[in-house]
Amino acid sequence: MAKPAERAYYRFMVLFFNCMLTFGSYFCFDIPSVLQEQFQGNLTCPNSTVSSGSSNGSECVEGLGMTPQQYNLLYAIYAWTNAAVVIMAGFLIDKLGNRFGVFLFSFLTVLGSAIFALGSHFKGTEYLLPLMLTGRLLFGSGNGSLTIVQNRITAFWFKGKELALAFGLTLAFSRLGSVLNFFLTQRFESHYGMQWTLWGGTLLCVLGFLSAITVSVLDKMGMKQLGLDGTIQEESRKVRVQDIRLLSLRYWLLVLTIMFFYNGIFPFIADASKFIQDKYSGYSQKEAAYIAGAVYDSSLVLSAAVGILIDYVGLRGVFAVLCAVLTLPVFGLLAFTFVAPLVCTIWLGITYSFAAASMWPSIPLVVPQATLGTAMGLATSVQMIGIGVSNLIVGQILGTKNSDAKIPVWRWQRMMIFMLANTISCIVTSAVLNIVDHRQGGTLNRTTKRSAVQNAEVQTDTEPLVNEGEDEGEEDGVNTSSSINAS
Incomplete structure (x- = not known):
């Protein structure tokens, strides 16, 4: 008689709670983007001119009084902390093991979001910025690392089974948190104020922590029933820091490709709502937030389908180049034209979906499986360093004054040119990646056979997920899915 852990319902129950790990933290991450006007608004306003967010720059928006530089520092500190922590976290x-990581990192997201919310109560004091930066620091320590352990849990329970679907659903749940943030946060803030809005985000992180406890229990019980608990622990003891030297040139080119692509995405989303209101006439704060959130809307709708498509088709390296090339027109249109911003954000969301489905899942194909956590952590670290630096540069470009008036369009244009520069760099690194991959066997661009997923069962923990010398029918052993996303 089959044990419960061997049945499909058990692994999908693990998947549900695993998906819920990052739902709340992704909601929390971009709350500042939706409420950018409130974060950068005036400390006080005459009652007759107070606005809860409109496109009219002459109206006063009451808020925390941050400068654009200080506001972008909230994102930069998140990225830098993430960069510093995820290397060690992956190791x-x-x-x-997974259970240690899921408990620790989900707790850090709760603690960080709580301190961030607490900081908003110190409006107009010298304690506001240090508290909010500390909160983002702790939040960043947990959230990126939580994504790594989430991917490992999914890969373990669905290896050789519904792997593409599982990773697609994991990413979709994370994106659902982001989408709901852009749809609900501004409305909630207008009724209950910023402080209660931030505390509401903290409660969603608590939901993630409860899910972490649940998935840990399910994981432990399942491994014992399968008789794998001792085996996994024994393999984990063999992992060494020196294993980083096993990472190949293709891995590093892939990491740089990911970094340059995300350098254009996340800093843009952080400032997109304000950009739309400043450059295009007639958009309220709520409407601008909806349009900015369309990047995540597209990703939410497409992530599972795109992931399954790439699992069938393969050609991950080609898709990486195409994503970068097709992202160029987005920032060009935003910089030099007045094309409807919704067209650009939906377009960006589509290329983002294909990038997430082709770039991140390529990492397990070129590194030994035993060092997958370390490799993912290192890749996330480089990505976050790039995003952190980009956020600082964007803050410098946009200026140091409070945003009670519109930021000049020429400053926004310079920001978009900076996004273009990152995208061009991404095209270069992805092109070189394809050349190197072709010379070393063409692992990333082999067309995939669906039946090859079943071969995952026979690989050992120290083998690369794809063996370059294997025939085409055996190449995509673990076929990591489509939709690993570390951001």
Whole structure:
């Protein structure tokens, strides 16, 4: 008689709670983007001119009084902390196991979001910025690392089964948190104020922490029933820091490709709502937030389908180049034309979906499986360093004054040119990646056979997920899915 852990319902129950790990944290991450006017608004306003967010720059928006530089620092500190922590986090997850990681990192998201919300109560004091930066620091320590352990859990339970679907659903749940943030946060803030809005985000992170406890229990019980608990622990003890030297040139080119692509995406989303209101006439704060959120809307709708498509088709390296090339027109239109911003954000969301489905899942195809957590952590670290630097540069470009008036269009144009420069760099690195991959066997661009997923069962924990010397029918062993996303 089959044990419960061997049945489909059990792994899908694990998947549900695993998906819920990052739902709340992704909602919290971009709350500042939706409420950018409130974060950068005036400390006080005459009652007759107070606005809860409109396109009219002459109206006063009451808020925390941050400058554009300070506001972008909230995103930069998140990215830098993430960059510093995820390297060690990936190694620790490989060494100490999923259950240790999921508990620790989900707790850090709760603690960080709580301190961030607490900081908003110190409006107009010298404590506001240090508290909010500390909150984002702790939040960043947990959220990126939580995504790594989430991907490892999904890969373990669905290897050789419904892997593409599982990773697609995991990304979709994360994107659902982002989408609901852009749809609901401004409305909630207008009724209950900024402080309660931030505390509401904290409660969603608590939901993620409860899910972490649940998935840990299910994971532990399931592994015992399958008789794998001791085996996994024994393999984890073999992981060493020196294993980083096994990472190939293709891995590093892939990491740079990811970094340059995301350098254009996340800093743009952080400022997109304000950009839309400043450049295009007639958009309220709520409407601008909806349009900015269309990047995530597209990703939510497409992530599972695109992931399954790439699992069938393969050609991950080609898709990486195409994503970068097709993203160029988006920032060009935003910089030099007045094409409807919704067209650009939907377009960006589509290329983002294909990038997430082709770039991140390529990492397990070129590194040994035993060091997957370390490799993912290192890749996330480089990505976050790039995003952090980009956020700082964007803050410098947009200026240091409060945003009670419109930021000049020429400043926004310079920001978009900076996004273009990152996208061009992404095209260069992805093109070189394809050349190197072709010379080393063409692993990333082999066409995939669906039946090859079943071969995953026979690989050992120290083998690369794709063996370059294997025939085409055996190449995509683990076929990691489509939709790993570390951001």
